[in-house]
Amino acid sequence: MPELRALPELPVYIEEDHHEVLQHIYKHIGARQLPLENNTLVHFDSHPDMLIPGDLRAEDCYDKSSLFNKISIENWILPGAFAGIFRTIIWVCPPWSDQIPPGVHNFQIGRVKETGGLGVTCLESYYISEGLYTAPDKLDSVRDVKLIVLRLDESGNRLDWSDQLLTVKEQLDEVNHFILDIDLDFFSTLNPFVNLYNEANLYSQLKELYTFKPVPKDLELEERISLALELGENRSIMLNRLKSIFSFLAEEENLSTYEGLGEEYIPRVSRIVDNLRKHYPRLDIDWNLVHDAGCTFDDSELPHHISSKQEIQTLLASTEKLIDYLGKKPTVITISRSSEDDYCPPNQVEDIQSGVLSLLQLKYSGVKIHHCYLDE
Structure with a gap:
């Protein structure tokens, strides 16, 4: 494997819609500043974003143009896992998120032989209810995925972080890189359908x-x-x-x-x-x-929790604690605002973004912020 090129700064890309961050990750892979395969994604979000587009075929995952045209906010991560870009995904979620239970979920993603689309072998309702669960013998071109779900408790703490993150920390010690991804709705979340009619x-x-x-x-x-x-x-x-x-x-x-x-x-x-x-x-x-x-209902609902200022501060402190635990500086940071689709309360998004950026600038040197959403 060719040696990675060092980045002169720590880039922070801020997009409005979450799937738009994937283009920046691919860009740094193409520039050999991130590995071509087996990256670790640390994903702070109220939503997993780990579904699969219904019209996505396996070969689309190797064609950036097709891939970027077909993904959306709820399904941008696993196509990258099938392409080998992501191997370990750490989903850090707030107390009000329950789409996938906490713990370590090892499963495979692969091409469904019958249809040419993608399927997974994970037996969680999040996948079964979308028709994505597929028996292993019905898949080919499979990739292994390790999904670690950390859910914070009401106080913003998680007592068994060290147990669940030990394998990830060991991996980071070996490869010395990871991608830090933050959706601002991690800190305060709207379900835009709750008040529909x-x-x-x-x-x-x-x-x-x-x-x-x-x-x-x-x-x-x-x-x-x-x-x-x-x-x-x-x-x-x-x-x-x-x-x-x-x-x-x-x-x-x-x-x-x-x-x-x-x-x-x-x-x-x-x-x-x-x-x-x-x-x-x-x-x-x-x-x-x-x-x-x-369609947002399976055996749970989309999370809905408008946080107080104190709750936001508590979650910022928890984010800092986890960053400290990882003990490594990320190679790339991506941020999604999620305000135009109302998943992050529009009246809170600027304050939350300011708090997150202040935290990143406090913890890391050489931070260079790209407000990509302002260029759209």
Whole structure:
């Protein structure tokens, strides 16, 4: 492996949407300032961002233009893992995030032989509910992924950090590099769908319709795999049928003439439709957005927690503590504001960003900040 080139400064790239940071990581890989493979990503975020785009094919992961056109905020990390860019991912999440349980999750990502897309062997609801769980024998071109999830407690502490991070610290001691990635919604988080058509109590109705029943943890492995495949397929069918119904509504505004997939859901969807029209008689309802909101439910919800100033300070202190524990200076730092899509409260984002940048400048020398979002 060729020797890496040293960077004269520590670059900090600030983007608005999180997936836009990937281009900067690739740029430094191309310049041989980051390794071509097996990088460690330390990811502070209220969301995992570890899904897979539905239209992404395995070969797209090796074509930057195709990849960057297909990824979005919730699915930009794992395509890089399939390409070998990331090997170890440390997701540090606040107390209100529960999409993936804390602990070490070793799994594989690979090309699904039947479709040419990507699948994973991780038996968590986060993947099963998206139809992404795939049996190992159905994959080829597999890569190993180590995902370490650290969830802070209400006081911003985590007592067993040293146990869960020991393998990562050993790896950093060996390779002497990592990528530090921070989403500002780590410190304060909005679920933009919570108040969608709230006078009609839409959110709770969607939760009842879309919530996913998880695979029990106490089953034998073969039973879990079998049930995961069954539930994942059923979930995909359900979401596709509901998408068909809401897409029809967006065009026709009336379900009485609907004929097609998902007719069994018409009575429940009709109740939602009637309720929305009762409370918003003069409004042009965005039915595709209603379906998108429903798709955010699996066996958990999108996190929603608007932090106080004191909570933000506590989380900044926790971030500093973890940075100190890692004991290494990152090679590249990426930051996402996530304010225009309302995942980070727009009225808090500037203060949070200022606090994060002050912390980075305090902890590291040679910091050079690139406000990339201002160039857009």
